[in-house]
Amino acid sequence: MPIFQSATYGYSGDGNEELIGYTRPADSPNHFALARIIATLEGTEGAVVLSSGMAAISSTLLTLLRPGEHLLIQHATYGGTNELVHAELLSLGIEHTAVDPADPASWEAAIRPNTKVFYVESISNPLIGVADLEAVAAFSKQRGLTPVVDNTFATPVLLTPARLGFIVIHSATKYLNGHSDIMAGAVAGPADFIAMVREKMVVYGGVLDPHACWLLQRGLATLALRVRQQTASALALAQFMEQHPQVEAVNYPGLPSSKFHGLAQTLFGGFGGGVLSFEVKGGSSTADALLKALELPLIAPSLGGVESLITIPSATSHAALGVEGRKAAGISESLIRLSVGIEGTEDLLADFAQAFKTIANGSANNSTLAQLKVS
Template sequence: MTSLKGERRLETELVHAGELRPRIAGAVNAPIFQSSTFEFANEGSYHDVRYIRLNNTPNHVILHEKLARLERAEAALVTSSGMAAISATFLGLLSQGDHIIAHRSLYGGTHSFVAKDLPKLGIETTFVDADDPASWQRALRPTTRIFYIESITNPILEVVDFMAVIEFCRAKGLVSVIDNTCATPVNFRPIEVGVDLVLHSATKYLNGHSDIVAGAVMGSSGHIEAIKRKLDHLGGSLDPHACFLLHRGLKTLALRVRHQNESALQVARFLEQHPAVAKVNYPGLETHPRHARAREYFRGSGGLLSFELKGGVAAADHLFGRIELPAIAPSLGGPETLITRPATTSHAGMESDERAQQGISDALIRVSIGLEATEDLIDDFGQALDGSY
């Protein structure tokens, strides 16, 4: 990676960081290198041989440089999905007998992986309240290696005490790992406050167009090298065309996220005042229990919110039957607003009691705000809520 001296502002880095110089045949956009194999150049290691599965073609290298600059990291690695980034990180840094401390409120796929898959490999996890440092000390073992959290949790929109987590990890010699998907580097750069590793489901905001699946890991060169070596064997590489689409999507990230920040806040305020709504989860609201923390560390509260209706699941079904603009679909971060019940999609793989422990009821509705006019979204939610209370 090139030196971070002379860092430019985020918007400029999104467009220019990592770009090929000189340009290939003068092309302003880097081409898709649709080749699985490259000429041998006396590479000293198997992991350095230029090959798609080893995530080191020109399309990968461009992304690695750009993503590292966005999170102010030494190095970055792209993967075939967010879960590929998460699984390669755990498997690259942990061995049989190791232990993880993790916040209890995690994305459903991550929770299932650490709770059900890793134990089969002899790696155990203790779930804790990331706002209760006393529970961390009780969970700590001599074999603990990683403390895993999310900057903004999905779908309850918690903002954990990550500064206390960082201090705890430094004192105990743990690697702090944070999933920054929902906040994005536009709103929060965890490495700047001392986090060791940052993960993203690049499927979401980084790409921003609902047309690829990808993941990313950013951190120190040593950590990224260890994770890459594991990923090289697992085979979770990102194909060149998906690299190209992610590269393209990143260039508009700042514009998209800032609109979504403002739009989500206005929609959340509308829902909070609606008589059919029982509760709204959004850290930008003054009523959010961690609003002050979000304001202190985040440049915006993101495009994701969730809420519950007073009428429960029946009212949610009524809303879904009347809503016009949002697509009823999982995932988040795209140009179109998406609406779903996490109990039936993103967290369906968890047992009902596990969801309840995270505060995810069957009636909880999650909304990923897109790029539509905010006024039109508010009008649509208004008409859809008619008769639901």
């Protein structure tokens, strides 16, 4: 597909001037082609691509909610989503109640007569929990709610939530593109709903440019290959971490020991995705030392790219929550999140092994030095 790098189009005089005139409504050939691919992957009637994942989330929620209405939202959502709901939507008179997406028994008490939307993430960040999507879909249908899911972490390779009735959102910056070189978002769902999201996008200006559309379409060609490699390596690393004496805890639904393993089997065929998080013994200083000792993963935010990325959420994605907010969400100051890339699995395992050995030796040296100073 060529790149139609035009902001505006001249009239041809053939009576079809309304088809393509100006790029802000996302109606270039690149936008149309990309939207068709994403709709096909998710199994929906339509899709629209936007300038970022947050543009996709905000346009969707502003389409579904009006002042005076209420939504259920899972606790500990992505930091940008949390800020949107707690600040921007509240300022518009749209209220919310946070619920546990894996505890259906708790939802009834949270619902109100003006509740309109149930918003969840298929795999949560950074504790890698799994929402009970089948229960969310059934509850939403029973109570007349619109279920919305951020499917960024799972991707349509592992899960297609539209078959359960969900509106599907992606930060396409992540896995769908996969190369860490664009910002993009996507929404997939019924054609009439997508038309309304497009109107919001046009008004708020969240359009993706044609060149980024082309890059995202190129990235989608290798989506399944990348996700399979990333998922296989993530499982191997999670198993390695689970047995390592320097690791306090591992969060990964592909592990049988995870409380989310049953949901992962049902929804993802037993796979756990390409992201895991873990806590090392020794607190935040040890976590910092581990990141510095690694050679392959880049210390950087974001996820889903071909390169492994590692970060401490308390200092990046969830810094805005504050210490107390993170504590309430179960996010420790020493929690490490790893987005696994497509590097060789054995290379990644070897790198983590040497990094753990390095910090262990460093701790031993520091201990010896302290003893010498005391003596």
